[in-house]
Amino acid sequence: MSRRPIIAGNWKMHNNRAESAKLVCAIKEAIQDIDKDALPEVVVAPVFTSLGVVSENICHCGCERIKLAAQNCYFEPKGAFTGEVSIDMIKDFGAKFIIIGHSERRQIFSETDEMINKKAIAIIEAGLTPIICCGETLEQRELGVTDSHIASQIVKALDNVKPSDIANVVIAYEPIWAIGTGKTCDSTEANRVIKVIRNTLAQIAGRENAEKVRILYGGSVKPETIKEQMAQSDIDGALVGGASLKAESFVEIIKGAMK
């Protein structure tokens, strides 16, 4: 089963509009002459306030090499939800992906598995693709509950999602102790956990659908680590935080994930 790799940059709460435009243009320029079929699917997730300017620099210019994502959404279509942004509002910018369940959202903003499931269902209904994050804390890893914790996060996030829709979601395995710490999870261990995720998906959606799901690794991915990560059987790309904030390092990671 060949799955097209994805390299997604999560810009987190960085970059105003001018900085976002500069970054996306630099990425665009660096990859514009590369054969499209050799490139991984390249995704950038700016802050909500930069969705417009990034969209203008990619979607509206017919750049097929970069896709737009949001870092979060709310599951209700509209109403009295101060500070939230709906999926249709994000879709309006031409976004194709929405990251949900990032550990920063779970830990800092108390997002629950139930909320993440509601978001996943609403994103799929809107015709977009959720990038569903999961991952264990260092404490859970040391207690030996990594696999059961991750399996439970996946089962809960995809409750009531049709097996054929599960085939199209993207999962990001992001051990929390590796995010923003410079400590990358060993590639073979990341691959092992990703296989646990794929087996969990097979139990809920069937093996054929599970084999189609792209599962990314995230956690201090750098230009120096990507080749080894991509050489693993089940790692289908990367969700990149810090190293996606500089065009040079992000482009190196993209190139490292090329066929």
Ligand code: PEP
């Ligand atoms: C992330 O925020 O999803 C992430 C993986 O960050 P970093 O690459 O900086 O560890």
